[in-house]
Structures are given as C-alpha cells and as structure tokens.
Amino acid sequence: MKLAALLLFTSVLTTVLFAEQPRYMGDGQLQRPTGVREWIYLSSGMGMQYGNGAAGSEFTNVFAEPTAYREFVKTGKWPEGTMLAMEVRRGESKGSINKDGRFQTDLLALEVTVKDTKRFKADGWEYFAFGGKVQTAKGIGQQGGCNACHNKNAAVENTFGQFYPTILEIARAKGTVKKTAEE
Amino acid sequence: MKLAALLLFTSVLTTVLFAEQPRYMGDGQLQRPTGVREWIYLSSGMGMQYGNGAAGSEFTNVFAEPTAYREFVKTGKWPEGTMLAMEVRRGESKGSINKDGRFQTDLLALEVTVKDTKRFKADGWEYFAFGGKVQTAKGIGQQGGCNACHNKNAAVENTFGQFYPTILEIARAKGTVKKTAEE
Numbered sequence: 534m535k536l537a538a539l540l541l542f543t544s545v546l547t548t549v550l551f552a553e554q555p556r557y558m559g560d561g562q563l564q565r566p567t568g569v570r571e572w573i574y575l576s577s578g579m580g581m582q583y584g585n586g587a588a589g590s591e592f593t594n595v596f597a598e599p600t601a602y603r604e605f606v607k608t609g610k611w612p613e614g615t616m617l618a619m620e621v622r623r624g625e626s627k628g629s630i631n632k633d634g635r636f637q638t639d640l641l642a643l644e645v646t647v648k649d650t651k652r653f654k655a656d657g658w659e660y661f662a663f664g665g666k667v668q669t670a671k672g673i674g675q676q677g678g679c680n681a682c683h684n685k686n687a688a689v690e691n692t693f694g695q696f697y698p699t700i701l702e703i704a705r706a707k708g709t710v711k712k713t714a715e716e
Numbered sequence: 717m718k719l720a721a722l723l724l725f726t727s728v729l730t731t732v733l734f735a736e737q738p739r740y741m742g743d744g745q746l747q748r749p750t751g752v753r754e755w756i757y758l759s760s761g762m763g764m765q766y767g768n769g770a771a772g773s774e775f776t777n778v779f780a781e782p783t784a785y786r787e788f789v790k791t792g793k794w795p796e797g798t799m800l801a802m803e804v805r806r807g808e809s810k811g812s813i814n815k816d817g818r819f820q821t822d823l824l825a826l827e828v829t830v831k832d833t834k835r836f837k838a839d840g841w842e843y844f845a846f847g848g849k850v851q852t853a854k855g856i857g858q859q860g861g862c863n864a865c866h867n868k869n870a871a872v873e874n875t876f877g878q879f880y881p882t883i884l885e886i887a888r889a890k891g892t893v894k895k896t897a898e899e
Contacts, residue, residue, distance in 0.1 A: 550783040570882055574757035577775060580805075580817030592760060622881065624762070629878045630869045631898070634763030686813045695812045696819040698805070699753055714812070 552600040555616055555647045562669040563661045566645060569618045572596035575697040579624060579635060590624035592637045595697060606699070609707025611690055615648040641665070646679070646691070656680040658691040688714030735783040738799055738830045745852040746844045749828060752801045755779035758880040762807060762818060773807035775820045778880060788883070792890025794873055798831040824848070829862070829874070839863040841874040871897030 553572075556564040575595040582591050597605070601615035612708040613616075621642040624635040643663040653675060661670040662680035673679050680691070681716045688695040688711055695714055704710045722853045736755075741746040758778040765774050780788065784798035794800075804825040807818040826846040833840040836858060843862035844853040856862050863874070871878040871894055877896055887893045 571756055572755055574777070574779070576820045577777065578814075578817055578819045579762045579775075581814060581819060582817075592762075594757070596757070596762065629721040629871070629876075630865075631761075631764060631879070634761055634765075636761045636764060637759045638881055640881070682813075688812070693812075696814070698821055698823070 551670075553598050553616065554614055555649070558669055562671050563645065563647065563659075565616060565663045565668045565670070566598070566616060566641065568598075569596050569620070569643065573599050573602040575617070575700055578696060581696075582621065589633055590626075592620075592622045592624050593640065594620040594622065594637075598621075606703060609689075609690065609704045611648050611710035613648060613650065617646050617692060619644045623645070633685065645670075646683075648691070656684060656691070657685065687711070723734045736781050738798055738832070741852055746830065746842075748826065748846045748853070749781070749799060749801060751781075752779050752803070752826065752871050755781050755801065758800070758883055761879060764879075765804065773818055774824065775803075775805045775807050775818070777803040777805065777820075789886060790896075792887045792892035794831050794875065796832060796834075798826040800829050800875060802827045823832075825827075828853075829866075831874070839867060839874070841866065848874065869897075870894070874886065 538686070545546065553566055553568050555566075558564065573596060575597055577592055577594045579588055579592050581593055596618050598616040601612055601617075602608070603713045604612040620640055621644070622637040623639045623641060625638050626635050627632070628636065645663065646658055647653070647661070648658050650657040653672070655675035658680060659672040659675070661672060663670050683691040683693070687693050689700060689709060694704050694710065695699045701710070723886065726739040727820055736751050738749075742768065756779060758780055760775055760777045763773055764773050764776055779801050780859050781799040784795055784800075787793070787795040803819040803823055804827070806822045806824060808821050809816070809818050811819065828844045828846065829841055830836070830844070832843050836842040836855070838858035841863060842858070843866075844855060846853050866874040866876070870876050872883060872892060875883070877883045877893065884893070
C-alpha cells in the first residue's frame with residue numbers, strides 16, 4: 534500500500550510538474566514547445582511531405598506530449614490541451630558505413646498541432662509551422678489549411694493515426710477509429 | 717527553494733521507480749524490455765538493415781532507456797546498465813491518402829544492446845535480437861557478431877551516434893565522439 538501510494542503521488546507530481554502546456558503570445562501566436570525530443574514518439578515517415586514526389590527523402594518524426602499520450606492510452610481520445618509535434622528532418626545516404634537506405638540529419642522544421650475546442654471553435658484543432666529555428670507561429674487557420682485535409686482524412690479525431698501503428702492499435706481497441714478510415 | 721527541493725525529490729523518485737533495468741534469466745538470456753515505446757527516441761533510418769539493398773523499405777527506430785539518456789545528456793557517455801533498443805518495422809506505401817514515400821506498420825523485430833563492463837568483459841556491450849514476439853534472447857557474442865562492426869565503426873562508444881543527430885550534437889559538445897568517426 535505504501536509503495537502504491539508513493540507511486541501514485543509521484544505520478545501525479547510528475548504529471549503536474551513536467552507537463553508541457555501550449556503557451557501563447559499576447560497576439561495568439563503559439564510559442565515553440567521546448568521538450569519535443571523527450572515527448573512520446575509516435576512514428577516516422579519518409580518522403581511523405583507535400584511535393585516530395587517519389588524521390589522524396591525527408592523524414593517526418595511525430596511525437597505526443599506525454600500527459601496527452603497517457604490519457605490517449607487510457608481512452609483512445611486526445612484530451613483538451615493535447616500537443617502533437619512533427620519534426621521534418623533531412624534524409625541522407627552514403628554517410629559513414631551506410632551505403633543504402635537513409636538516415637536523419639538536420640532539423641528543417643517543426644510543425645505542431647493543438648487541441649483546444651474553446652480557443653479553436655470551428656475545428657477544435659489548430660496547426661502551427663515553425664520553420665528553421667522560428668520561435669513563435671500563427672495558427673494556419675480554421676475551416677481550411679491543414680484542418681481541411683485532417684478533418685476529411687484523419688483516422689483518429691484530427692490525427693493521422695492510420696500512419697502511427699501503436700496509436701492505431703490503441704484506437705482500434707478503444708473503438709475510436711473513424712468509420713470512414715476503416716473502410 | 718521549496719519548489720526546487722520538490723522537483724529534485726520527484727526527479728530522483730521518478731528515476732528510481734520508473735527506470736527499466738536489464739533483466740536476465742538464470743541462463744543469462746536477456747528478457748525483452750517492456751517499455752521501449754515510452755523510452756527516449758533517438759532517430760529512425762529507412763532501408764539501413766543488412767541486405768535491404770537500394771530498394772529496402774524497412775524502418776529502424778532507435779530508443780534509449782530514459783535514465784541512461786539523461787546521464788548521456790549530462791556527460792556524453794552511456795552509463796553502466798544502459799539499454800538502447802531498435803525496432804524494425806515494415807515500411808508501406810500507398811495506404812490511405814499516402815501516395816509517395818513510406819510509413820510504418822508492423823513490428824518485425826526488436827534488437828537491444830546493453831552496456832555492462834562487468835558482465836560483458838571483452839567488449840563492454842552485448843547485443844540481443846528479439847525476432848517477432850520472442851520474449852528472451854541470448855547475447856550474440858563478445859569479440860565478434862554485432863560487436864565487431866560496432867567496435868570498429870561506431871562514433872560514440874559502441875553506438876552509431878553518427879546516425880542519431882541529437883546524440884551526435886551532445887557528444888560533439890562533450891568531446892566524446894571518437895576521432896576516427898570525425899575524419
């Protein structure tokens with residue numbers, strides 16, 4: 534019992550103290566999140582960015598803020614305040630002993646989505662692109678931009694769970710995959 | 717001061733309670749680690765596995781056990797007991813709205829390395845391959861196997877830091893990249 538209480542206490546304390554919440558500027562721009570590389574990894578794609586074409590070699594790494602992820606594991610739903618981030622990294626070949634295939638190098642951009650149904654009334658989610666080392670970014674827009682495609686094609690709420698194998702597995706178990714995505 | 721003390725207390729408690737240490741069977745086989753997907757992500761490659769050839773499409777995702785990672789961030793060195801794990805996942809194309817590029821699906825294998833200079837006296841590191849859903853694995857061997865190539869070609873101790881951009885950055889800052897790897 535003592536250990537269980539201690540675990541619970543630590544877990545709550547850790548969640549409260551180390552959660553990274555979205556931080557906005559006075560004009561509503563989102564501040565670039567700082568802890569992404571220690572968030573929970575969802576998956577990577579290669580060459581999936583717009584305009585990459587068949588020869589595209591950029592990697593995209595997707596991460597979830599840990600407190601949002603833990604809630605998703607329990608419920609299959611993303612809680613209010615969820616932040617997901619996608620790194621875009623250069624893919625290179627023929628470095629060191631590598632001959633075939635691709636490995637990751639420079640960070641080119643960081644793209645972030647936030648779920649906040651009060652702040653983003655139309656779609657509930659908003660998207661922000663931090664190119665290079667940019668530290669603040671405007672929302673790309675409600676009822677258009679990223680939301681248009683995410684609304685239509687994402688498998689789990691507004692997120693492309695169909696490309697994140699462990700998220701898809703959880704959402705299937707919880708019954709939160711959109712019917713349109715399972716056809 | 718109170719907050720700082722609380723943070724320190726929580727940090728130590730979290731480290732002690734949630735660290736995942738290597739667990740061995742009586743015959744020395746390593747048990748498959750269970751928390752890999754919540755470890756710290758290092759990087760992914762595509763088509764870098766042996767024998768993939770130029771058309772290889774398997775992804776490899778590399779993770780570090782969090783307490784080992786935190787020590788690496790401080791020192792640029794992997795502490796005793798470090799576990800790194802590499803997922804091998806199938807890469808697919810033309811699923812959902814995806815036309816070009818590749819995304820990840822099924823887990824094909826999990827490969828783990830452990831640093832333990834007392835247990836693995838010759839090389840200090842040992843490698844274990846958990847194909848499919850295998851739960852225990854024998855060490856692949858000292859003075860040969862994985863160690864032969866890692867000893868010769870890895871940039872940061874026995875790890876291929878040259879393919880993990882954030883690890884390479886830390887190791888460069890701490891001066892722990894092997895000279896042979898920077899030539």
